[in-house]
Amino acid sequence: MCPLDSPQTQAVLRGPQVHPQSTARQWPAEGFTRAPYWVYSDPDIYAQEQLKIFRGKTWNYLGLEAEVPHAGAYKTTYIGETSVLLTRAEDGSLHALVNRCAHRGNMVCREAFGTVKKLNCVYHAWNYNLKGDLTHAAFSKGLRGEGGLPKDFDMAEHGLQKLRVATICGLVFASFSDETEPLEEWLGDVAAGIRRLLHKPLKVLGYDTQRIHANWKAYHENPRDSYHANILHTFYGTFGLSRQSQESGMVLDSAGRHVYFYTKAGTEKNGGDYKETASDLRSHNDELKLEDPGILKWRDEFGDGVSVQILTTYPSFVLHQIANSLATRQLLPKGPTQADLVWTYFGFEDDDEETTRMRLLQANLAGSAGMISVEDAAVCEMMQRAMADGQSGESFIEMGGRELDSGGASKLSERAIRNFWHNYRLDMEL
C-alpha cells in the first residue's frame, strides 16, 4: 500500500470530518454566486456526484486516440471512480467498456496500457473480445456431465458494460448516458478551441500524475477561473506570458458547461496601466530574472498570436496550450477530499527534433512541479484545509457580476465558475 493511502495518513489529510445534518444542507439563497463549503467535503454529496455527474449525462475524457494506436491496444482509466477501458478492436473501432467482469466483478485489465488479442479475466477465465462481448467462459459446459453454466446461459447477455464513445480531433470521450446530445453538440462553441489546437495527428511525449489533497471541484474551478491566473502565478505576470493588460478573451458554450480563455503575449495596450494595477501584485516582480531565458522562447505555431489557451470541459477535463507546451489534464476524484490529476504532454507526429525539445523544455511550466501550475494545487489544498469543518461559510462568486452571462468575455470575471455551479446544481438537483 502506498504510504499516502494508509488509513492513518488519510485521516490526518482529511482533517476534521464533521458534516452538517441534511436539514442544514440548503444551498444559499443567492444561488450560483455562492458555493457552500459543505459541498467540498460531504461524503453523501460525493456519492451522489458519482451517480448524477460522472455516470450521468456528461461526456468524460478517456484519453487520446494516439494512446491506442493499433488493433488490440487498450488503456485503463477512470470516469469518476469507475474503472473504464478504452480499446481499439480489430476493425479499428474504439470502445469504452466498464473494466469489471460480468461474472463476479473482478477488474479485467490491470495494466495502464497493453496490447491483447482478447480481454481475459484472471479469476475464472471469462474472455471478452475488444468490443466487450463475452466470447468464452471457462468450463461453461462443466466436466464429465457435472457443473457448468445453465443450458439457457446466453453469452450475448453477459458482456462488459458498454459506454457511448465519441472523438473530436484525436480526443476520446465516453458517456454512460444515451440521452446526452452528441459530443460536438454538447461542446458547442468551445469545440472551436479544441479544433484550433489539435489540427493534426498527435504524438504523446510523457505523463505526470499528481495527487491533490482537495475535493475534485476545488481543482475543477481553478482552470475555469481566469481571474486568478495573472494574480496567483508569478511566472505569468513577471515574464509576460499572460497579463490582464494583454488582448484576451473567454468563450463559453451556450449551456455554460465548458469554457476556454486565451491571451496574446506582447499585445499590452498600455503598459503603464498594467504597472499601476499590478504594482501591488505578488505575481509581478521586477527583481526576478531567469538565468536561462530559453524557456520563454516560444513560437507562434498556430499563427494567431495566442500564447496561452486553457480549455475546460465539464466535469473533469482540461486541454492547455502554454506557449508551445501542450497537454491534457484528466481529473479523477479519489474520495471526498482528494483527487488525481493526470497530465499527458503531447506534440504532433510531424514535429521535428527541435520542436519536440522546445515542448519538453516548456513542459516545465506545467505539471505537478510546473513553474506556473505548482501554485494551483497548493491553493486547492489550502482551501480544503480552511474549509475542512464543512460546517459553515460559502464562496463569494460575484467578480464580473451576479448573472450567468455577466462579465461578458472579460477575463476579470468569475462567469465560468457561476456557470459551473449552475450546471452542477441542475445535475445534482440541489
Ligand code: FES
Ligand atoms: S470474476 Fe471474472 S471470470 Fe470470474
Ligand SMILES: [Fe+2]
Ligand atoms: Fe492557475
